[in-house]
Amino acid sequence: MSMLENRTYDELNAGDTASASHVVTERDLILFATVSGDVNPVHLDEEFAAATPFKGRIAHGMLSGALISAAIACELPGPGTIYIGQEMSFLRPVRLGDEIRIELEVLEKLPKNRLKIATQVINQEGKKVVDGVATVMAPTEKVKVPRPQLPAVSY
Amino acid sequence: MSMLENRTYDELNAGDTASASHVVTERDLILFATVSGDVNPVHLDEEFAAATPFKGRIAHGMLSGALISAAIACELPGPGTIYIGQEMSFLRPVRLGDEIRIELEVLEKLPKNRLKIATQVINQEGKKVVDGVATVMAPTEKVKVPRPQLPAVSY
Numbered sequence: 001m002s003m004l005e006n007r008t009y010d011e012l013n014a015g016d017t018a019s020a021s022h023v024v025t026e027r028d029l030i031l032f033a034t035v036s037g038d039v040n041p042v043h044l045d046e047e048f049a050a051a052t053p054f055k056g057r058i059a060h061g062m063l064s065g066a067l068i069s070a071a072i073a074c075e076l077p078g079p080g081t082i083y084i085g086q087e088m089s090f091l092r093p094v095r096l097g098d099e100i101r102i103e104l105e106v107l108e109k110l111p112k113n114r115l116k117i118a119t120q121v122i123n124q125e126g127k128k129v130v131d132g133v134a135t136v137m138a139p140t141e142k143v144k145v146p147r148p149q150l151p152a153v154s155y
Numbered sequence: 156m157s158m159l160e161n162r163t164y165d166e167l168n169a170g171d172t173a174s175a176s177h178v179v180t181e182r183d184l185i186l187f188a189t190v191s192g193d194v195n196p197v198h199l200d201e202e203f204a205a206a207t208p209f210k211g212r213i214a215h216g217m218l219s220g221a222l223i224s225a226a227i228a229c230e231l232p233g234p235g236t237i238y239i240g241q242e243m244s245f246l247r248p249v250r251l252g253d254e255i256r257i258e259l260e261v262l263e264k265l266p267k268n269r270l271k272i273a274t275q276v277i278n279q280e281g282k283k284v285v286d287g288v289a290t291v292m293a294p295t296e297k298v299k300v301p302r303p304q305l306p307a308v309s310y
Binding site for chain 1: 175185199200208218221224302
């Protein structure tokens with residue numbers, strides 16, 4: 001069974017990293033538009049999007065935010081983390097079919113179990129699409145739990 | 156037919172506002188977990204969540220980010236906006252059944268069609284759960300388009 005295991009404040013040090021890859025699909029855009037309510041046609045309507053400076057449909061910027069937050073919640077530090085803040089700069093568009101890599105790196109250990117974590121998203125061309133920094137309260141107790149199973153979502 | 160209409164850079168001024176309300180449901184948490192991959196049990200497993208400092212399940216922090224980005228993309232300034240950056244502080248948990256209000260206010264008009272927009276999320280008790288600031292490039296051309304229809308998503 002797949003497990004979720006955290007890394008506690010005491011276990012973590014500046015320079016520690018985690019990463020995750022994700023291929024952006026039509027399904028992502030439909031589900032993100034559904035849960036957020038963001039039906040801006042630049043994400044959903046190829047004809048509209050073709051006439052914008054992006055010359056085609058792009059993913060919602062905050063989809064990258066969602067993937068960053070997932071990497072923090074599930075990988076570094078993982079379960080037990082309290083999310084305090086996130087800064088993001090959206091540098092380049094993410095398109096359907098792009099394979100993006102979410103890269104986390106502990107920048108600094110702060111008092112009261114807090115960490116600053118660099119949060120970057122890099123596309124398949126090696127270009128940075130999102131830059132940012134998360135602030136979290138890291139867990140102090142070890143957690144290792146079965147990965148919750150989600151119901152199948154369809155449309 | 157429901158339309159999406161933007162507010163251009165020239166039409167907008169500091170102090171202009173928009174808001175949207177949202178009741179947080181089980182469906183939101185399932186869909187957000189699915190699209191982000193964030194299956195942290197604090198969002199999905201009542202027994203696990205009851206033993207955390209939150210004493211029960213909470214919404215993903217970045218769900219508020221998704222709702223903020225939707226309000227920017229669909230309301231203020233709306234279609235044609237380019238999202239440049241977002242800072243968020245997660246101040247309090249959001250729980251199942253909470254009715255949250257996303258409040259946007261133009262803070263400042265900057266050169267090159269840029270705006271700083273205050274992005275707050277307030278719960279049904281009037282308490283601020285997320286504070287933040289968005290930076291966007293506002294549209295220069297008026298857009299009024301039919302709101303794209305999404306397929307029905309189920310699980």
